[in-house]
Amino acid sequence: MSEQAELKYTAEHEWVRIDGDTLTVGITAYAADKLGEVVFVDVPEAGASVSKGKVVAEVESTKSVGEVYAPVDGTIVESNSAVADNPELINEDPTGAGWLFTIRIGSPESFDASGLLDADAYAALTRG
Amino acid sequence: MTNHPEPGPGIRSPLHDAHVAAGASFTDFAGWQMPVRYSSELDEHRAVRTAAGLFDLSHMAEILVAGPEAGAALDFALSGHISTLDIGQARYTLLLTPEGGVIDDVIVYRTHENRFGVVANAGNRFEAAGALSVRAVGFDTTVVDESEALALIAVQGPRAEEILLSLDGLDVPVPVGSLRNYRCVTGVWRGNEIMIARTGYTGEDGFELYIRVAFAQELWESLLEVGAPHGLIPAGLACRDTLRLEAGMPLYGHELGLDIRPQQVGLGRTVRLEGKGDFVGRQASEVPLPEGARLLVGLASEGRRAGRAGYAVFDSPEGGEPVGEVTSGALSPTLGHPIAMAFVDRALSEPGTPLYIDVRGTRIAASVTSLPFYKRSTPQRKVAP
Numbered sequence: 001m002s003e004q005a006e007l008k009y010t011a012e013h014e015w016v017r018i019d020g021d022t023l024t025v026g027i028t029a030y031a032a033d034k035l036g037e038v039v040f041v042d043v044p045e046a047g048a049s050v051s052k053g054k055v056v057a058e059v060e061s062t063k064s065v066g067e068v069y070a071p072v073d074g075t076i077v078e079s080n081s082a083v084a085d086n087p088e089l090i091n092e093d094p095t096g097a098g099w100l101f102t103i104r105i106g107s108p109e110s111f112d113a114s115g116l117l118d119a120d121a122y123a124a125l126t127r128g
Numbered sequence: 129m130t131n132h133p134e135p136g137p138g139i140r141s142p143l144h145d146a147h148v149a150a151g152a153s154f155t156d157f158a159g160w161q162m163p164v165r166y167s168s169e170l171d172e173h174r175a176v177r178t179a180a181g182l183f184d185l186s187h188m189a190e191i192l193v194a195g196p197e198a199g200a201a202l203d204f205a206l207s208g209h210i211s212t213l214d215i216g217q218a219r220y221t222l223l224l225t226p227e228g229g230v231i232d233d234v235i236v237y238r239t240h241e242n243r244f245g246v247v248a249n250a251g252n253r254f255e256a257a258g259a260l261s262v263r264a265v266g267f268d269t270t271v272v273d274e275s276e277a278l279a280l281i282a283v284q285g286p287r288a289e290e291i292l293l294s295l296d297g298l299d300v301p302v303p304v305g306s307l308r309n310y311r312c313v314t315g316v317w318r319g320n321e322i323m324i325a326r327t328g329y330t331g332e333d334g335f336e337l338y339i340r341v342a343f344a345q346e347l348w349e350s351l352l353e354v355g356a357p358h359g360l361i362p363a364g365l366a367c368r369d370t371l372r373l374e375a376g377m378p379l380y381g382h383e384l385g386l387d388i389r390p391q392q393v394g395l396g397r398t399v400r401l402e403g404k405g406d407f408v409g410r411q412a413s414e415v416p417l418p419e420g421a422r423l424l425v426g427l428a429s430e431g432r433r434a435g436r437a438g439y440a441v442f443d444s445p446e447g448g449e450p451v452g453e454v455t456s457g458a459l460s461p462t463l464g465h466p467i468a469m470a471f472v473d474r475a476l477s478e479p480g481t482p483l484y485i486d487v488r489g490t491r492i493a494a495s496v497t498s499l500p501f502y503k504r505s506t507p508q509r510k511v512a513p
């Protein structure tokens with residue numbers, strides 16, 4: 001099974017890697033490509049309490065702004081300071097070095113309510 | 129992430145296949161499917177500033193106005209004094225509404241004594257062609273929309289002249305090297321008619337080449353081939369927008385529109401109230417701007433977070449009512465800091481005035497700056513004496 005296939009996705013073009021009760025979140029290669037070269041990233045503060053659907057990060061190209069939403073209710077554990085300093089990591093390696101933040105899931109119910117997509121469902125969405 | 133819509137089927141440029149082969153990403157632009165970038169819009173932007181970029185602008189509208197009274201008809205239809213143009217001269221001018229607003233901003237090329245080419249924005253093609261046709265009634269002239277027959281390719285950047293000089297098979301009565309800024313020449317390239325103008329929308333030296341669509345791909349590929357050693361790369365609409373923003377050039381729908389008077393955006397000089405007779409929009413243009421009319425200014429900020437079209441402008445870091453609105457904005461690739469154009473209250477339009485842009489809930493400090501943000505350092509070609 002490829003690494004890509006292990007990821008889950010949101011309909012808002014975020015990828016999510018699940019590790020126990022913590023999720024790592026970034027934007028998909030599809031989203032990064034649509035946005036163009038990223039020139040500015042705003043990542044959330046560690047410790048911030050966030051709710052699903054709330055804007056927690058922003059990814060800007062010269063052309064437009066992408067808002068990144070919390071995929072679940074929870075608490076920000078860590079933000080990727082490397083992408084804040086080198087926004088181009090998002091285009092170069094969106095599902096690796098270009099990760100944005102990690103979030104601890106608030107409750108099992110909030111995870112169940114997240115409605116994450118598997119790779120096939122996300123691929124179907126972007127084939128549009 | 130916000131969802132970015134896929135470009136629809138859209139009208140394809142005659143160069144579409146070449147763009148696909150070059151790996152372009154496409155965007156919908158005024159109903160056309162046009163290249164937004166090939167690989168990197170920042171590299172494409174820098175190439176235009178330091179070497180040269182090749183743009184497909186085949187979506188632009190070309191309207192031919194010809195006949196013994198073509199010049200007089202255009203004097204009536206447009207804000208500029210078009211009949212005074214020399215053969216081979218170009219002029220930036222406006223198509224006004226009777227109320228003095230802007231239907232479109234166009235460039236007029238006088239290619240022959242009784243032949244003018246009017247180049248309009250793709251999104252305003254039918255409005256511009258329609259207005260010109262209606263306004264030409266009663267003049268001995270014909271108006272023909274040639275947009276589908278003609279392709280437009282632009283070579284922009286400090287090395288543009290060298291690149292055109294290395295193009296084989298070009299036969300023009302004025303050598304490209306001595307073509308001055310805002311001048312044009314009609315000639316032949318490999319047996320096909322071509323019109324070459326020293327005009328552009330990037331703030332750099334450069335040329336725009338008009339040719340029949342059937343020969344566009346051959347010209348595009350030839351230019352890329354001879355231009356590559358000079359650093360020429362294909363460039364998309366994403367960098368075209370940041371280039372024109374740095375150069376302080378207005379974009380229709382952002383800095384220009386039906387409800388915007390030319391005097392608000394520093395284009396009062398393009399409305400020629402002296403020296404020519406009646407024209408559509410004259411009466412309204414003679415009325416001074418109302419006291420409350422906002423003026424277009426440049427805004428420069430620090431950091432990397434850019435104000436964008438539609439964002440509110442304030443005169444204090446918190447509270448208060450908006451004093452203006454951003455029309456275009458981006459992190460300037462050349463300057464490395466955010467720049468924007470905005471309409472602001474007249475009292476706040478002096479350079480140096482401190483203002484604040486509401487960037488999605490956070491007010492970013494900005495300073496009013498004179499336009500353009502960027503001016504090329506290479507000597508400009510002399511304009512007509």
